[in-house]
Amino acid sequence: MKIKEKKFHRKKNIRKALFKIMLHHLIMNERIKTTTQRAKYLKPRIEKLISKGKNQNLATLRYLLKHLPKKSAYKVFYDLSPRYKDRTGGYVRILKLPFKRIKDNADLALVEFIK
Numbered sequence: 001m002k003i004k005e006k007k008f009h010r011k012k013n014i015r016k017a018l019f020k021i022m023l024h025h026l027i028m029n030e031r032i033k034t035t036t037q038r039a040k041y042l043k044p045r046i047e048k049l050i051s052k053g054k055n056q057n058l059a060t061l062r063y064l065l066k067h068l069p070k071k072s073a074y075k076v077f078y079d080l081s082p083r084y085k086d087r088t089g090g091y092v093r094i095l096k097l098p099f100k101r102i103k104d105n106a107d108l109a110l111v112e113f114i115k
């Protein structure tokens with residue numbers, strides 16, 4: 001059975017690059033403002049990467065380097081994963097913002113790491 005995934009009106013490689021950049025900005029700034037739909041798409045991906053980083057071995061670091069830019073992969077491996085070592089999940093929260101984007105009236109959300 002084929003699992004359908006949101007396309008965001010983009011081709012596969014462009015969509016993949018968009019979310020790789022969004023993951024990078026989320027990791028480096030620890031908080032980003034985006035649309036609610038993108039935030040919902042982003043949350044399980046960042047949580048899987050942090051859970052994967054908890055193993056702290058070379059294979060995990062190489063996996064992170066494959067899926068993230070170098071700077072953010074190192075931050076996940078050396079900073080974020082050890083921070084959430086005792087936590088079993090729920091590293092990121094989505095807060096819906098009370099206003100909408102002026103340009104296209106899209107719902108906005110704040111995605112941030114839980115301290």
